[in-house]
Amino acid sequence: MAGFLLSLTDISITFGGDPLLEGANLDVAAGARIALVGRNGSGKSTLLKIAAGGVEADRGERFVHPGATVRYLPQEPDFSGFKTAEDYIASAMHDDTEAHLVTVLMESFGLAPGIALDTCSGGEARRIAIAAALISKPDILLLDEPTNHLDLPAIAELEERLRQASAAIVLISHDRRFLENLTTETVWIDRGKTRTLNRGFKEFEAWRDKTLEEEETARHKLGRKIVAEEHWLRYGVTARRKRNMRRLGELHAMRKDLREARRPHGTVKFSAGETKSSGKRVIVAEHISKAFGDKKIVDDFSIEITRGEKIGIVGPNGAGKTTLVNMLTGALTPDAGEIKLGTNIDLVSLDQRRASLKPEMRLADAIADERGDWVTIAGAKRHVASYLQDFLFAPEQWRAPVSSLSGGERGRLALAAALAKPSNLLALDEPTNDLDLETLDLLEELLAAYEGTLLLISHDRSFLDRVVTSVITTDPDRAGGWRAYSGGYDDMVSQRGLAPGAEKRASAQTAAAKPSATRKPAQPQSQTKLSYKEKYALETLPEKIAELEDKVRALKASLADTSFYDRDPTAFNKTAEALNEKEAALAAAEEEWLTLELKQEQLGLGKN
Numbered sequence: 001m002a003g004f005l006l007s008l009t010d011i012s013i014t015f016g017g018d019p020l021l022e023g024a025n026l027d028v029a030a031g032a033r034i035a036l037v038g039r040n041g042s043g044k045s046t047l048l049k050i051a052a053g054g055v056e057a058d059r060g061e062r063f064v065h066p067g068a069t070v071r072y073l074p075q076e077p078d079f080s081g082f083k084t085a086e087d088y089i090a091s092a093m094h095d096d097t098e099a100h101l102v103t104v105l106m107e108s109f110g111l112a113p114g115i116a117l118d119t120c121s122g123g124e125a126r127r128i129a130i131a132a133a134l135i136s137k138p139d140i141l142l143l144d145e146p147t148n149h150l151d152l153p154a155i156a157e158l159e160e161r162l163r164q165a166s167a168a169i170v171l172i173s174h175d176r177r178f179l180e181n182l183t184t185e186t187v188w189i190d191r192g193k194t195r196t197l198n199r200g201f202k203e204f205e206a207w208r209d210k211t212l213e214e215e216e217t218a219r220h221k222l223g224r225k226i227v228a229e230e231h232w233l234r235y236g237v238t239a240r241r242k243r244n245m246r247r248l249g250e251l252h253a254m255r256k257d258l259r260e261a262r263r264p265h266g267t268v269k270f271s272a273g274e275t276k277s278s279g280k281r282v283i284v285a286e287h288i289s290k291a292f293g294d295k296k297i298v299d300d301f302s303i304e305i306t307r308g309e310k311i312g313i314v315g316p317n318g319a320g321k322t323t324l325v326n327m328l329t330g331a332l333t334p335d336a337g338e339i340k341l342g343t344n345i346d347l348v349s350l351d352q353r354r355a356s357l358k359p360e361m362r363l364a365d366a367i368a369d370e371r372g373d374w375v376t377i378a379g380a381k382r383h384v385a386s387y388l389q390d391f392l393f394a395p396e397q398w399r400a401p402v403s404s405l406s407g408g409e410r411g412r413l414a415l416a417a418a419l420a421k422p423s424n425l426l427a428l429d430e431p432t433n434d435l436d437l438e439t440l441d442l443l444e445e446l447l448a449a450y451e452g453t454l455l456l457i458s459h460d461r462s463f464l465d466r467v468v469t470s471v472i473t474t475d476p477d478r479a480g481g482w483r484a485y486s487g488g489y490d491d492m493v494s495q496r497g498l499a500p501g502a503e504k505r506a507s508a509q510t511a512a513a514k515p516s517a518t519r520k521p522a523q524p525q526s527q528t529k530l531s532y533k534e535k536y537a538l539e540t541l542p543e544k545i546a547e548l549e550d551k552v553r554a555l556k557a558s559l560a561d562t563s564f565y566d567r568d569p570t571a572f573n574k575t576a577e578a579l580n581e582k583e584a585a586l587a588a589a590e591e592e593w594l595t596l597e598l599k600q601e602q603l604g605l606g607k608n
Helices: 044-052 085-091 100-108 122-135 152-164 176-182 201-235 238-243 245-260 321-328 363-368 384-389 395-399 407-420 437-449 461-467 489-496 502-513 532-559 569-602
Strands: 006-013 021-028 033-037 059-064 070-073 140-144 168-172 185-190 193-197 281-292 295-306 310-313 336-341 347-350 374-377 380-383 425-429 453-457 470-474 482-486
Touching: 006 044, 021 033, 021 044, 021 168, 021 185, 033 044, 033 176, 033 201, 044 070, 044 140, 044 168, 070 122, 085 100, 085 122, 100 122, 122 152, 152 176, 168 176, 176 201, 176 461, 185 201, 193 201, 281 321, 295 321, 295 336, 295 453, 295 482, 310 321, 310 461, 321 425, 321 453, 347 407, 363 374, 363 384, 363 395, 363 407, 374 384, 380 384, 384 395, 384 407, 407 437, 437 461, 453 461, 461 489, 470 489, 482 489, 489 569, 532 569
Parallel strands: 021 193, 033 168, 033 185, 070 140, 140 168, 310 453, 310 470, 347 425, 425 453
Antiparallel strands: 006 021, 006 059, 185 193, 281 295, 281 336, 374 380, 470 482
């Protein structure tokens, strides 16, 4: 045990009913990167709270290495006793001499100076809590859903800082890409027990599926063995039956094992209430624009969306993703330009805040729009209690108020309500929030098979790659600009060169690396002219830059062909990679040329 920074051994805890955790274990070594995974309600957060010392187990042992510090990031941070973000983050400082890191971390996560904790949004609260956890520099960092409410730039910043951190890390997350990029070990909580895979999350799902298949095979064999034993008892020789009481005892034990075995939790049964097909052209937007005050949200954007397209909308928080979708679906009128919706459109929307779920309403009312207790799904009339069972709600919960649900349950209920309605156009705003990985799998399958048109706002990179056929994201070259790219999230990044929002982060890092404005860069004392190599580069770089610009234009022209990806995805991806390489080479050549021009000017040589 002493070889670990933190160990939980034989942990059991019950909150009424069946044990939530029964004989669970967790060992955290120095430098560990552990993904803690399991279904919603399996006990992941409880185990993390026990590891943090915030919850006491009914049975088991918690060991923390003497002198090791533990920092826990809960899903809902407690800011009691603090007024501003600076105060809260500074209170967690590892070293008083590092006060400047408060400002650095706040800027890195896009937090404005002086932000008040009692008025901050959910996303801001999450970023403030993350900054405090990072500045504390603990030996062990326990993170519960750290990417919830974060946009893509903030996720990228967090991912990079965790990758560089020296702390041992245990994290719970539904973001596959985040887990794949960071973890080297996986602990799976299943039916109260923990199983450990000494590899990262990237290999977990295949291992989990194989484990469950082997378990089901063993259960089937046990059932067949019971049948054989019952046959022997029924038709065997009477004397033999009397003599072999041991065999009878074994049969009773097998029956007990089969009866008491805790099977895997059920799976959500997603089905969308699709209606008649829409017209071929679903949405046509021509030069639409929208601004709020002086801030341009959408500026001169045009697109044609056809039946069956699945489009992801991504970008930093505050970029205007929801505004853009509301305009495209006709819920918001543009300041300029025109939106044309096609024929036979049946739109169903799912908003990010789940505003349609009122705390006092019954679950049945959310499904049936308060028009009774029956719904029609795919042409079949069903009672809401039966339909809710498909989404893992107990039969008696249909009368319960929405306020009694957890975050994950609210997410499932919102999806159940949206998918119960007939549609041929789905507009989903962050549908993956609070869903576990298994439920995400099923939602991906449903949306991939959905024959209607999909507009999907999401920060989940893996989910986007598995579902969408094209991506709309922010244009880095102008305020309010948006661009459409063929393919999934990774295809978009390859064509764009940077993830959405990364421009600001890269700019801030460049600025931080520059010398202070009050201090001039040191000049070489002995150099009075350009070297032969520098002079040659200055003369030849313009031609090289022109050649690279021509190649970049040609590659962009190829990628602009909207049918390219559908025709040959492999060639499309290779072209996108080539574009990324040429753009990087062009940027490097331009930077080198500019550096030499400035050097020549500083040396007072003028242009040759």
